[in-house]
Amino acid sequence: MKKTFTFLALIVAVMSLHAQFVDFGIEVWKATFAAADIDDDGDMDIILSGDPAKDGKPEIGAILINDGAGNFTAQEGDRVITAGRSGNIAFGDIDGDGDLDVIFAGWGLSNPIKAGIALNDGRGVFKLASTEDYPVLEANTIVSCGFADFNLDGLLDYYFFGNNKGNCVIYFQQPDGSFEASADALQTTARYSNDTLSVGDPIPYNFVEPEVSVIDFNNDGYPDMWINAADLNCKNEGEQTQRFSYLFANDGFGTLTQFAGAVVPFKKANGTSSWGDINGDGYLDMLLNGDGWLNSGENSDQVWRLFKNQGGSAIEEVWKNEIGRQASIGHGSLIVDWDNDGKLDIFGGGWSGRYNKQTTELYLGTDPANFTFTVSSTAFQGASEQALLPVDVNGDKRVDLLVSGFSGAPLNKRAAFLILNDSPNASVAPEAPTDLNAVYDANESMVTFTWKAPVRGVDNGITYNFSLKNKTTGKWLYNPMAIVGGEKNGWRKVAGQMGNVFTNKSFELYDLPAGEYEWTVQAINGAFFGGAFAAVKTFSIGESSTKEMYERDLRIFSREGKLIINGALTDGVVNVYGIGGNRIASTVLSNQPAVELT
Numbered sequence: 001m002k003k004t005f006t007f008l009a010l011i012v013a014v015m016s017l018h019a020q021f022v023d024f025g026i027e028v029w030k031a032t033f034a035a036a037d038i039d040d041d042g043d044m045d046i047i048l049s050g051d052p053a054k055d056g057k058p059e060i061g062a063i064l065i066n067d068g069a070g071n072f073t074a075q076e077g078d079r080v081i082t083a084g085r086s087g088n089i090a091f092g093d094i095d096g097d098g099d100l101d102v103i104f105a106g107w108g109l110s111n112p113i114k115a116g117i118a119l120n121d122g123r124g125v126f127k128l129a130s131t132e133d134y135p136v137l138e139a140n141t142i143v144s145c146g147f148a149d150f151n152l153d154g155l156l157d158y159y160f161f162g163n164n165k166g167n168c169v170i171y172f173q174q175p176d177g178s179f180e181a182s183a184d185a186l187q188t189t190a191r192y193s194n195d196t197l198s199v200g201d202p203i204p205y206n207f208v209e210p211e212v213s214v215i216d217f218n219n220d221g222y223p224d225m226w227i228n229a230a231d232l233n234c235k236n237e238g239e240q241t242q243r244f245s246y247l248f249a250n251d252g253f254g255t256l257t258q259f260a261g262a263v264v265p266f267k268k269a270n271g272t273s274s275w276g277d278i279n280g281d282g283y284l285d286m287l288l289n290g291d292g293w294l295n296s297g298e299n300s301d302q303v304w305r306l307f308k309n310q311g312g313s314a315i316e317e318v319w320k321n322e323i324g325r326q327a328s329i330g331h332g333s334l335i336v337d338w339d340n341d342g343k344l345d346i347f348g349g350g351w352s353g354r355y356n357k358q359t360t361e362l363y364l365g366t367d368p369a370n371f372t373f374t375v376s377s378t379a380f381q382g383a384s385e386q387a388l389l390p391v392d393v394n395g396d397k398r399v400d401l402l403v404s405g406f407s408g409a410p411l412n413k414r415a416a417f418l419i420l421n422d423s424p425n426a427s428v429a430p431e432a433p434t435d436l437n438a439v440y441d442a443n444e445s446m447v448t449f450t451w452k453a454p455v456r457g458v459d460n461g462i463t464y465n466f467s468l469k470n471k472t473t474g475k476w477l478y479n480p481m482a483i484v485g486g487e488k489n490g491w492r493k494v495a496g497q498m499g500n501v502f503t504n505k506s507f508e509l510y511d512l513p514a515g516e517y518e519w520t521v522q523a524i525n526g527a528f529f530g531g532a533f534a535a536v537k538t539f540s541i542g543e544s545s546t547k548e549m550y551e552r553d554l555r556i557f558s559r560e561g562k563l564i565i566n567g568a569l570t571d572g573v574v575n576v577y578g579i580g581g582n583r584i585a586s587t588v589l590s591n592q593p594a595v596e597l598t
Contacts, residue, residue, distance in 0.1 A: 026416045027052065031416060032086075032106065033416075036091050038124040039123055042491075043395065045064060046391070047061070048062050075124070077125070079126075080118050083104040084107050085328075093479035094117060094158065099120040104116060106143060115136050117136070134158075134171075135171055143211070144161040146159060150185070153509065154512050157171060157172050161207070165205065167183075169183050170182050170186075208230035210228070211229065212226070213225065217249065217283075218312025218313070219503060220252070223250055226286065243268060243296035245273075245288065246258055262315045266292060266305070268290030270326065271290020272287075272288075272332040278368055278461075283503065289305075289332065289350075306320070322354060323361060324359050328405075331386075331387035331389065333346070338390075340397075340423055342459030344368065346373060349405075350385075358384045363376070383407045386404065392529075393418065397529065404416040427529045431456050432535075434455060436537050437451070437537075438539045450506045451505055462503070462524065462526070464505065467533065468517060468519045470516075470517055473515060480500065481493045482494075492528070514542055519536070520534050
């Protein structure tokens with residue numbers, strides 16, 4: 001039986017220096033949030049899922065529909081997005097139809113397998129996608145998931161990462177809309193034990209509760225991954241389990257390889273890596289927290305560290321503080337411009353050993369160039385086992401803070417609640433980027449997009465959000481999840497996310513099919529508000545020489561570990577793809593009757 005109910009929120013304000021918060025009245029454990037305009041009515045709705053605090057139920061949560069003023073009503077009907085505890089919920093337009101779909105993963109005590117893709121009907125009602133059309137990792141525990149175009153072909157891919165060997169899988173979208181799974185997209189021949197590097201044959205990863213952040217660490221336009229986990233597959237037989245915190249760099253074809261340059265001295269798990277350009281140098285810096293011990297290099301779960309990105313080649317610790325233990329996976333920290341002064345701030349929390357209670361603390365950025373922060377005098381409702389998400393629930397251009405976790409007084413329970421932002425100044429969205437240009441190289445089957453930063457100076461934390469649509473087919477390739485053009489030009493339909501091309505002002509896509517395209521880009525500020533999109537640009541791609549190859553008399557075969565192409569083709573480009581859809585080799589033919597590709 002369908003039912004609907006409105007949350008009777010308890011608004012609490014204790015003295016003037018205590019931030020107001022709203023209790024949603026849901027007792028939920030280790031929950032995860034996602035917020036977006038799922039029903040396309042111009043305000044932010046919330047999806048919440050976790051494990052219950054009591055009654056032995058397998059999962060608890062809600063899809064909360066916003067009335068535009070920050071009042072929420074639970075969507076009626078059965079929910080299909082049931083991530084469970086310590087999971088992840090993310091938005092993306094996986095089928096290119098223009099609305100916001102969801103990928104989710106997590107686990108619970110009574111039903112450990114909770115993962116899937118939910119398709120939006122355009123009105124905010126979700127249907128669980130068929131696993132024949134959208135495959136799901138078959139694993140006992142899946143905790144991380146997300147969308148990204150890993151091989152830069154303009155088609156959105158997705159990943160599910162879970163426990164045990166072989167369970168870090170990227171699903172590459174094919175031109176016909178199907179998906180091919182690749183467990184080999186995550187690779188290493190380098191292995192670390194207490195930061196001692198050894199090189200040898202690839203070793204399959206054997207993670208427990210991998211927490212994944214997708215970012216572009218070195219600004220080459222390729223989405224990389226940072227992974228925190230417990231690692232059961234250590235270097236030597238019999239060696240104890242150890243923590244694992246490393247960067248995987250993308251080669252642009254969808255293969256991510258463990259990167260030796262960005263090594264942190266203390267590994268973490270059961271925590272979070274959060275990213276933002278703190279000092280405004282155009283590279284994303286990292287805030288890292290989580291459990292130590294287990295050969296991590298640090299016998300503490302309380303210490304949080306901020307690492308400066310040194311031009312995409314290395315990282316350097318620049319700030320640390322004893323804040324608390326999160327004791328959950330992902331979403332437990334936050335880098336955001338909370339007070340709208342153009343400087344990025346830090347939210348942290350958890351169980352504090354210093355104060356012997358649950359905490360939620362705000363560190364205000366004061367000197368970004370030197371990574372200096374001052375703890376805010378405002379007291380916030382504390383939580384441990386927490387998840388945090390910034391979202392403007394009432395449209396006042398100030399991000400509020402969604403929190404779930406075990407909360408101290410006055411709640412003293414597992415809860416989901418909203419901290420209201422009373423900053424005196426509203427966020428000012430950045431201006432539109434300028435000098436947009438797209439260049440198509442037929443020999444490389446590549447389109448290069450470039451733009452410049454807004455003319456007026458931009459604040460720290462600026463990222464860019466790219467929009468690309470195939471006008472010939474009507475399909476979105478890069479749905480910016482924001483409004484392009486019109487009165488609300490630039491208004492973002494998702495909360496708490498950087499732009500989809502991060503800090504880049506140059507971006508490449510390969511092997512786009514013939515057709516007419518329209519594209520544009522917007523700047524996103526440190527509070528995740530979007531500025532206006534630049535005027536839409538167009539370009540066209542004609543029938544390529546790649547298609548002509550299949551119309552000629554060619555013989556393609558393997559011999560002695562090499563691929564031989566022999567026939568009448570005297571000019572053109574040959575690309576070779578793996579089963580996951582990632583390009584593994586490319587060559588230009590020029591008056592050669594035969595070519596060998598290793």
